[in-house]
Amino acid sequence: MAFYDYHVHSCFSEDSNAPMVDMVQAGIEKGLAEMCFCDHVDFGYTDPGFAFLCDVEKQQEEIAFCQQKYDGQITIKKGLEIGLQPHVLQQYEDFLPQYEFDFILASMHTCQQKDIHTGAYFAGKTAKDAYCDYFDSFLTCLKQFKNYNCLGHLDILKRYGNHIKEPDYEVYQEGLEAVLKQVIVDGKGIEVNTSGFRHGKGAPYPSYAILKRYKELGGEMITTGSDAHTPQDLAIHFSQTYAALKEIGFCYVCTFLNRKPYMHKI
Ligand SMILES: [Zn+2]
Ligand SMILES: [Zn+2]
Numbered sequence: 001m002a003f004y005d006y007h008v009h010s011c012f013s014e015d016s017n018a019p020m021v022d023m024v025q026a027g028i029e030k031g032l033a034e035m036c037f038c039d040h041v042d043f044g045y046t047d048p049g050f051a052f053l054c055d056v057e058k059q060q061e062e063i064a065f066c067q068q069k070y071d072g073q074i075t076i077k078k079g080l081e082i083g084l085q086p087h088v089l090q091q092y093e094d095f096l097p098q099y100e101f102d103f104i105l106a107s108m109h110t111c112q113q114k115d116i117h118t119g120a121y122f123a124g125k126t127a128k129d130a131y132c133d134y135f136d137s138f139l140t141c142l143k144q145f146k147n148y149n150c151l152g153h154l155d156i157l158k159r160y161g162n163h164i165k166e167p168d169y170e171v172y173q174e175g176l177e178a179v180l181k182q183v184i185v186d187g188k189g190i191e192v193n194t195s196g197f198r199h200g201k202g203a204p205y206p207s208y209a210i211l212k213r214y215k216e217l218g219g220e221m222i223t224t225g226s227d228a229h230t231p232q233d234l235a236i237h238f239s240q241t242y243a244a245l246k247e248i249g250f251c252y253v254c255t256f257l258n259r260k261p262y263m264h265k266i
Pocket of ligand 2: 007009227
């Protein structure tokens with residue numbers, strides 16, 4: 001079965017030291033049919049230690065170099081992982097048309113202008129508020145912003161169980177499902193991010209229960225991504241995840257070319 005890793009970082013992301021060629025070579029060794037570099041552009045990111053502003057011009061030059069060097073061995077695509085926040089959406093509308101991309105992954109790493117990774121967002125919040133506010137904010141963004149293809153690691157909050165305990169699904173179900181419905185209505189998709197296995201969660205982001213619900217609501221479009229920042233993490237737990245997706249009832253995973261989806265039978 002062919003595998004497609006649609007969430008790959010390289011040293012064009014501030015939190016990765018991996019040269020792009022190393023990531024591509026690992027992709028070839030691991031037998032990937034295709035990989036998409038989604039380096040970070042996160043406008044208004046609140047941690048002063050990280051700028052998360054990929055130099056897209058240089059990143060795309062390096063992608064073009066790799067496409068030529070590894071032609072016939074693997075397909076390489078031009079993507080970005082952007083960080084949504086309601087007050088920076090116009091910045092993305094101005095920024096994205098300056099380049100040509102195959103794929104835009106929209107994630108939320110910051111909520112209410114507070115960093116999730118450092119735990120600042122969770123301070124003084126109940127688990128219910130933390131989860132509900134997160135999905136409310138996501139929905140606010142998606143109602144205005146359509147310049148993306150898939151949503152990244154939808155239930156990433158569960159990664160930060162050291163800051164806040166994950167509430168029962170029913171607690172945040174309404175907010176989360178409103179996001180899923182918006183994605184479906186807009187003809188967009190969600191990613192299945194296997195870094196959850198790396199983080200000891202025993203499941204991807206989002207969880208299989210959420211993926212099942214997405215399918216029930218009519219969701220078809222999914223990409224698979226490892227969120228690898230190092231060559232060894234590329235395509236991690238893909239065979240297991242693809243098998244689980246088939247079991248849930250997904251028949252296809254998506255790849256993108258010039259922002260248009262292509263469905264591949266799994
Ligand atoms: Zn992310
Ligand atoms: Zn990422």
